[in-house]
Amino acid sequence: MDEPQAASSTADDPPTRQRRRRPAVPPARAAADGPPAGGRAVTGRPPGIKEVAAAAGVSLGTVSNVLNRPHVVSPRTRAKVERAMEQLGFVRNESARQLRAGSSRILAYLMLDPSNPFFADVATGIEEVADAADLSVFLCSSGEDAAREARYLDLLLEQRVAGVLVTPVDAGNERLRTLPARGTPVVFVDRTAGADDGCSVSVDDVLGGELAVTHLVERGHERIAFIGGPETLNQVRDRRTGAERALARAGLPPDRLVVLTTSALTVAEGRGAAERLLGLPAARRPTAAFCANDLVALGLLQMCVQLGAAVPEDLAIVGYDDIDFAAAAAVPLTSVRQPRRLLGRTAAELLLDEANNPGHAHQHVQFIPELVARRSTLG
Amino acid sequence: MDEPQAASSTADDPPTRQRRRRPAVPPARAAADGPPAGGRAVTGRPPGIKEVAAAAGVSLGTVSNVLNRPHVVSPRTRAKVERAMEQLGFVRNESARQLRAGSSRILAYLMLDPSNPFFADVATGIEEVADAADLSVFLCSSGEDAAREARYLDLLLEQRVAGVLVTPVDAGNERLRTLPARGTPVVFVDRTAGADDGCSVSVDDVLGGELAVTHLVERGHERIAFIGGPETLNQVRDRRTGAERALARAGLPPDRLVVLTTSALTVAEGRGAAERLLGLPAARRPTAAFCANDLVALGLLQMCVQLGAAVPEDLAIVGYDDIDFAAAAAVPLTSVRQPRRLLGRTAAELLLDEANNPGHAHQHVQFIPELVARRSTLG
DNA sequence: CGATCTTCCTAACACGTTTCAATCGGGCGG
DNA sequence: CCGCCCGATTGAAACGTGTTAGGAAGATCG
Numbered sequence: 001m002d003e004p005q006a007a008s009s010t011a012d013d014p015p016t017r018q019r020r021r022r023p024a025v026p027p028a029r030a031a032a033d034g035p036p037a038g039g040r041a042v043t044g045r046p047p048g049i050k051e052v053a054a055a056a057g058v059s060l061g062t063v064s065n066v067l068n069r070p071h072v073v074s075p076r077t078r079a080k081v082e083r084a085m086e087q088l089g090f091v092r093n094e095s096a097r098q099l100r101a102g103s104s105r106i107l108a109y110l111m112l113d114p115s116n117p118f119f120a121d122v123a124t125g126i127e128e129v130a131d132a133a134d135l136s137v138f139l140c141s142s143g144e145d146a147a148r149e150a151r152y153l154d155l156l157l158e159q160r161v162a163g164v165l166v167t168p169v170d171a172g173n174e175r176l177r178t179l180p181a182r183g184t185p186v187v188f189v190d191r192t193a194g195a196d197d198g199c200s201v202s203v204d205d206v207l208g209g210e211l212a213v214t215h216l217v218e219r220g221h222e223r224i225a226f227i228g229g230p231e232t233l234n235q236v237r238d239r240r241t242g243a244e245r246a247l248a249r250a251g252l253p254p255d256r257l258v259v260l261t262t263s264a265l266t267v268a269e270g271r272g273a274a275e276r277l278l279g280l281p282a283a284r285r286p287t288a289a290f291c292a293n294d295l296v297a298l299g300l301l302q303m304c305v306q307l308g309a310a311v312p313e314d315l316a317i318v319g320y321d322d323i324d325f326a327a328a329a330a331v332p333l334t335s336v337r338q339p340r341r342l343l344g345r346t347a348a349e350l351l352l353d354e355a356n357n358p359g360h361a362h363q364h365v366q367f368i369p370e371l372v373a374r375r376s377t378l379g
Numbered sequence: 380m381d382e383p384q385a386a387s388s389t390a391d392d393p394p395t396r397q398r399r400r401r402p403a404v405p406p407a408r409a410a411a412d413g414p415p416a417g418g419r420a421v422t423g424r425p426p427g428i429k430e431v432a433a434a435a436g437v438s439l440g441t442v443s444n445v446l447n448r449p450h451v452v453s454p455r456t457r458a459k460v461e462r463a464m465e466q467l468g469f470v471r472n473e474s475a476r477q478l479r480a481g482s483s484r485i486l487a488y489l490m491l492d493p494s495n496p497f498f499a500d501v502a503t504g505i506e507e508v509a510d511a512a513d514l515s516v517f518l519c520s521s522g523e524d525a526a527r528e529a530r531y532l533d534l535l536l537e538q539r540v541a542g543v544l545v546t547p548v549d550a551g552n553e554r555l556r557t558l559p560a561r562g563t564p565v566v567f568v569d570r571t572a573g574a575d576d577g578c579s580v581s582v583d584d585v586l587g588g589e590l591a592v593t594h595l596v597e598r599g600h601e602r603i604a605f606i607g608g609p610e611t612l613n614q615v616r617d618r619r620t621g622a623e624r625a626l627a628r629a630g631l632p633p634d635r636l637v638v639l640t641t642s643a644l645t646v647a648e649g650r651g652a653a654e655r656l657l658g659l660p661a662a663r664r665p666t667a668a669f670c671a672n673d674l675v676a677l678g679l680l681q682m683c684v685q686l687g688a689a690v691p692e693d694l695a696i697v698g699y700d701d702i703d704f705a706a707a708a709a710v711p712l713t714s715v716r717q718p719r720r721l722l723g724r725t726a727a728e729l730l731l732d733e734a735n736n737p738g739h740a741h742q743h744v745q746f747i748p749e750l751v752a753r754r755s756t757l758g
Numbered sequence: 759c760g761a762t763c764t765t766c767c768t769a770a771c772a773c774g775t776t777t778c779a780a781t782c783g784g785g786c787g788g
Numbered sequence: 789c790c791g792c793c794c795g796a797t798t799g800a801a802a803c804g805t806g807t808t809a810g811g812a813a814g815a816t817c818g
Contacts, residue, residue, distance in 0.1 A: 045481070046561055049806060059767045064807060074765065089561055094537035096805035099474040100772050102424070106534075114502055114518065115703075120494035127520065131527075136534050139493065139518035141506065155485075155515050158473035182425055182468060267707045298707050305709045324494075328646045328677050330684045330709030428774055438798045443775060453796060475773035478804050 047088040056084035067092060098160065107351065108156050109189075109344075110140045110149065110166040116295070117323045118340060119167065122189060125344025126165060133352055135162065146170040157184060163351040165189050165344075171234075185354035189347045191234055192364055199354060201347040201365045205235050208336040208369035209242020210249075212290045212318045213257075215334070215371055217250045219378075221288040221316060227273045227300065228292025229262040236265075236292045239320060243290055258286050265292055270299020277315075278307055288316035288377070294326045297333055301376065305330070316377040332374035339367050426467040435463035446471060477539065486730065487535050488568075488723075489519045489528065489545040495674075496702045497719055498546065501568060504723025505544060512731055514541060525549040536563060542730040544568050544723075550613075564733035566726045570613055571743055578733060580726040580744045584614050587715040587748035588621020589628075591669045591697045592636075594713070594750055596629045598757075600667040600695060606652045606679065607671025608641040615644075615671045618699060622669055637665050644671055649678020656694070657686055666694065667756070673698040673705045676712055680755065684710070695756040711753035718746050 049067075053060045058081060065073050066081045073081070084090075098104050109126050111119045123139055130137045140156070142149035146169045153175045156164055163185040168176060171191055179186045180197055188200035216224055226243050228236045240259070247257055260276055262269035270291065277289065277300070291297035297319030304311050311317055311331045319326055322337035346365055354360045428446075432439045437460060444452050445460045452460070463469075477483050488505050490498045502518055509516045519535070521528035525548045532554045535543055542564040547555060550570055558565045559577055567579035595603055605622050607615045619638070626636055639655055641648035649670065656668065656679070670676035676698030683690055690696055690710045698705055701716035725744055733739045 048804085060806085061768075061808080062766055065766085068807075072765075077765075089557065091533075091536045091561065093478070093539065093805055094534075095474040095478040095539065096772090097537075097807075098772095099472070099478055099774090099805080100807045102772080108517075114493060115496050115499035117494050117496070120499070123493055123520070124522075127522070136531065137519075138487075139520065140516075141502070141518065143503075143506075152515065154470075155473075157470045158476075160472065160474065178468065182470065267703055271707075298704070302707045302709055302711070324646055325677070325704050328650075328681045330681055332681070427772095439774090440776085440799080441797065444797090447775075451796080456797080472773060475804095476775075478773080478806090479775045481804080 046093075047090050048093065049090075051088055052081065052084045052090050055088060056081045102160075104160050104162050105134065106136050106138060106159070106161045107163050107165065107348070108138045108140055108152075108161050110142055110152050110156070110164060110168075111189075112142060112144050112167050112169060114139065114141045117325070118321050118338075121340035122167075122344040122347075125341035125346075126348045127344075128341070129345050129348035129352070135352075142169050144169050146173070149173065150175055153179065157182065160184075163187070163355050165347050165351060167191060185351055187347045187351045187354070190343065192366075197362065199347075199350040199362050199364070201343055201350065201367075203338045203343065203367045203369050205238030205369075206242040206245065208320065208338070209239035209244075209290070210246040211242075211369060211371040212239075212320070212336050213243040213246035214249070215373065215377065216288045216290065216316060216318060217246060217252070219288075219316065221286075222252060223256050223258065223284075223286045223288075225258045225260055225277055225286040225289040226292075227260045227262060227270070227277075227289055227296055228265065229269075230264070231261065233265075239290075239292050258284070262292075262296060265296055267295050267299035267302075270296035270301075271303040272299075274300045274303030274307065278304070278309055286315070288312075288318070290318045290320075292320055294319040294321045294323045294333065294335055297335070297376075298325065298329055301329060301331060301333065312375070312377050312379045316379075318371075318377060322372055327374065329376075331376050334374045334377040335372055337370045337372050343367065425472075426469050427472070428469075430467055431460065431463050431469050434467055435460045481539075483539050483541050484513065485515050485517060485538070485540045486542050486544065486727070487517045487519055487531075487540050489521055489531050489535070489543060489547075490568075491521060491523050491546050491548060493518065493520045496704070497700050497717075500719035501546075501723040501726075504720035504725075505727045506723075507720070508724050508727035508731070514731075521548050523548050525552070528552065529554055532558065536561065539563070542566070542734050544726050544730060546570060564730055566730045566733070568726045569722065571745075576741065578726075578729040578741050578743070580722055580729065580746075582717045582722065582746045582748050584617030584748075585621040585624065587699065587717070588618035588623075588669070589625040590621075590748060590750040591618075591699070591715050592622040592625035593628070594752065594756065595667045595669065595695060595697060596625060596631070598667075598695065600665075601631060602635050602637065602663075602665045602667075604637045604639055604656055604665040604668040605671075606639045606641060606649070606656075606668055606675055607644060608648075609643070610640065612644075618669075618671050637663075641671075641675060644675055646674045646678040646681075649675035649680075650682040651678075653679045653682030653686065657683070657688055667691075667696070668694060669697045669699075671699055673700045673702045673712065673714055676714070676755075677704065677708060680708060680710060680712065691754070691756050691758050695758075697750075697756060701751050706753065708755075710755050713753045713756040714751055716749045716751050722746065 049060055049063045053063045058077060062073060063081055066078050070078060107130050109123055113119060127137050140152045142152060149169045165187050167189045168191060186198050188198060190202055192200045192202050213224060226240050231237060243257055244254060260273050262273055289300060291300060297317050301311055301317055304315055309315055317333060319333045319335040322335040326333040326335045350363060428439060428442045432442045437456060441452060441456060442460055445457050449457060486509050488502055492498060506516050519531045521531060528548045544566050546568045547570060565577050567577060569581055571579045571581050592603060605619050610616060622636055623633060639652050641652055668679060670679060676696055680690060680696055683694055688694055696712060698712045698714040701714040705712040705714045
């Protein structure tokens with residue numbers, strides 16, 4: 001509308017092309033027009049408890065009482081003070097409050113990767129519990145980078161948050177181990193605590209691997225691929241161990257598990273694994289694959305379809321996590337479901353207990369995963 | 380291992396079954412054993428600058444200088460102080476620092492829905508810019524709930540964060556409008572600012588809708604479904620407007636756009652829409668669908684395959700957002716790509732400018748979307 | 759009129775930051 | 789060897805803002 005060439009849809013410019021509209025609201029404006037919601041002063045720094053007291057004609061302590069112990073203030077006085085706060089646009093300075101009170105009403109969840117729907121669901125569970133306890137949750141993303149993780153831990157410590165939930169990149173991190181000793185409760189999520197000092201909530205990944213591969217064996221598969229990596233991730237190791245155990249239980253030799261290692265648990269890696277897998281000579285090619293993660297499984301699935309391998313006829317696939325997209329794949333994916341939201345809720349509850357209950361005893365809570373069978377293995 | 384019945388994989392218990400291991404690390408432990416990383420005192424409250432000064436045998440001011448202006452302290456003294464901080468496990472109290480300094484090094488991104496990969500990518504862009512400016516980002520999720528959004532805005536104000544990026548549930552929220560006046564810069568992400576007072580970064584959704592439908596028209600489709608909702612979302616309205624405009628441009632009558640309204644932009648809603656769509660009599664059934672969102676498109680796609688409708692032969696599908704799962708679908712999805720990460724980066728840059736540059740002028744930056752054609756429309 | 763509340767105010771406090779004059783330890787020109 | 793200059797360091801004090809204990813003032817009641 002404002003720039004004719006922009007209305008054309010032929011994109012000959014680089015995709016980062018952009019337009020700017022209404023470039024200059026004059027800066028003077030902020031101080032110029034009438035107060036939008038009362039006679040708010042638009043002075044430099046925000047008004048403090050002091051200004052409110054002056055405006056309401058009461059003392060400073062009374063204003064504080066209105067904020068923290070409203071019942072000890074007479075309704076008339078309270079109303080006066082509240083009106084003054086409204087008019088001045090008073091916002092309590094949390095730094096000052098916290099400095100004096102020593103406590104904060106904030107929890108933090110430091111997670112590996114916000115773009116993995118799994119962690120988003122865990123966070124939702126955490127928030128449910130926090131809301132009920134009148135706490136707020138800040139989410140922090142380490143992006144699987146140990147340095148970022150360390151930076152955030154320092155920051156949270158400096159902020160004196162009420163507690164930290166963490167899915168660690170580096171469970172042995174010294175900061176993580178010393179955190180509890182400095183008075184900040186910590187709960188490990190989806191990973192058993194590195195040391196013994198702390199609570200953890202996790203899901204039995206060995207059992208999950210067993211469930212997946214037992215299911216495949218029961219459907220008649222005798223040569224099964226395990227796709228995942230890197231080996232440094234506990235989750236990957238445990239799920240593979242479970243797979244091996246299931247094979248052994250079925251009386252199959254260990255070499256019937258064909259291990260394809262990936263460098264990350266992503267869709268792209270899953271696609272790459274598909275090419276390696278389908279390139280194997282027919283005699284050695286597995287008839288089923290167990291992926292350490294749904295993202296890998298979805299990549300594998302996509303590439304199989306693209307290369308003309310039928311799922312599950314030519315290759316049955318089992319994923320892990322049962323993210324929403326698993327059921328929505330064109331060939332719905334059999335997957336191992338984890339109680340994601342419950343994981344978050346339980347972790348938050350443990351954290352609250354650690355923070356509030358002096359007789360708190362550290363615990364490791366482990367949940368039982370569940371196999372959800374869909375078309376990718378049932379044909 | 381510890382509980383025999385847990386080793387069995389027959390899940391007869393409810394899926395929330397759990398085990399607890401090592402229930403009691405004796406609480407006395409925290410005060411009992413040796414300091415794990417030096418002679419750290421395990422007293423009640425964390426040591427302050429005062430204790431550090433005493434331990435290092437220097438004055439209080441010198442410790443502060445080590446923290447804030449290391450260059451004015453001689454290397455020897457500095458080393459002494461740093462050693463003392465290490466030993467005591469000193470952590471600067473950010474509340475006190477901020478109270479005095481008045482400024483915080485934290486940005487917040489208040490987003491609609493953390494489980495939507497779109498927002499996770501925007502957040503990643505924000506973090507890139509923040510990292511470079513030595514700021515940290517806290518993520519907050521409103522979960523599309525206006526009350527939660529309001530609570531978080533209050534909290535962030537009280538924390539005196541350096542700035543707030545927000546994809547609002549309720550763009551007209553009074554709190555949002557008064558935030559800037561109270562000294563906290565705000566940038567609207569993926570939504571043009573409600574009022575004029577503030578920066579915003581968005582993508583031209585009308586153009587995106589035009590691109591999608593123009594592509595379909597060029598491929599010969601003359602009856603096209605628009606699937607999305609609720610109508611209250613700006614994004615949905617704009618994308619539909621674009622669709623209508625493209626039809627008009629092609630000289631097709633407006634009733635060639637068959638609108639199916641959903642109650643949310645989710646996979647489940649997409650599935651539901653598929654049944655409605657395929658249930659239409661052949662004469663009125665569209666040969667192509669433009670979905671307001673990739674989640675809806677993926678649901679539609681899944682159900683089509685399931686009901687035996689070939690994509691794109693029986694129904695061509697275009698999504699919106701180009702999330703990673705779009706390319707990974709078994710029939711790769713044509714979609715309208717938004718520069719998600721750039722959106723975040725630009726928003727963060729505007730925020731920094733608003734915070735640091737006194738001559739800052741509010742801007743509305745709008746990006747141009749791009750169509751990515753894949754098999755779901757190309758056959 | 760004294761006892762008892764109720765309501766409100768005063769002042770100390772939490773802790774790191776910053777300022778400023780004062781002090782200290784050398785090195786250096788004389 | 790003396791006095792001076794310089795950088796490093798110190799001690800004291802003010803500050804930012806809200807919290808809270810303890811006491812004063814005012815109101816109510818018997």
